[in-house]
Amino acid sequence: MTEEEIPDYNIFMMCERLNEEALSQLKSEYYFRNCRPNELQIWKAFPFDSETVPTEYEDFMNQIINDSYGSDMKTFFSNTIFVCNKDDKPIATCSHWKAYGKFNSIHWLKTIKEYEGQCLGRAVLSEIMKSFSSDDFPIYLHTQPGSFRAVKLYADFGFKLLKGGQIGHRPNELEKCLPILREFIPKKDFEKLEIVDTPQHFIKLVENETTIQF
Structure with missing residues (x-):
């Protein structure tokens, strides 16, 4: 296979x-920021290592957004973190969400292929996991x-x-x-x-x- x-x-x-020994820092040439409302298409394309969503997956991604986040997109954007390069290009992402309003969950951890191997996934997951309190x-x-x-x-x-x-x-x-x-x-x-x-x-x-x- x-x-x-x-x-x-x-x-x-x-x-x-949380195993705090797994936490890491982001390399100095990159930085964190939230996904912006005008970047929803960029976020939707992340799973496909593409700048756009493949046509056959457009309806699926829209359904995910509607089902999971549609009632509170403001929270979605505040809970979705991008790692960006010096050109402000998002190159990795991760989100967290109170699924069904009942429990905390991790969503959509992804690094675009050309930036893999630089521990960006570990860094952005660290940023998310550090935001939780013990009660979460x-x-x-x-x-x-x-x-x-x-x-x-x-x-x-x-x-x-x-x-x-x-x-x-x-x-x-x-x-x-x-x-x-x-x-x-x-x-x-x-x-x-x-x-x-x-x-x-x-x-x-x-x-x-x-x-x-x-």
Whole structure:
């Protein structure tokens, strides 16, 4: 299996306490700022390593925005951080969101390909995670096995893989994902991944939700 062939199975992770040893600082040639309202198209294009959203994904991204953030775009922009270069070009991003108004979640961690390998993802995730107080935990996220580098990064910060249970309207497909993660994540890092049961109270919290907010 090549990286491009990895299927989009569902992975869910939970962080009950931040591992502060994972935090890092942003390199001096870059800086943080919030996403601006006139940059929504830039943000939408991030997952595709493109300056524009591919036509076949435009409706999907618009639906994500409507379902998750549409009722409070002001908060979306204040919760969405860009890493920018000296030309003020956004080159990495991460967001956080109170999903369904019930729990904190991490969204859309992404570095554009030409800037990968400079620890920008770790830096922007650090900026987000430092903003939470102890009362904001646990924090949840959804990802896919194709984001195996991010899975390793999340684990560094204290996120654990969740097993078992239908989570909202999506199946938890960890069992299908583990062989893929084992193949693509370095052995020493894969062996550090922690797996815990999905808390029953969390399953109940989202069991009637039909939209994607994390």
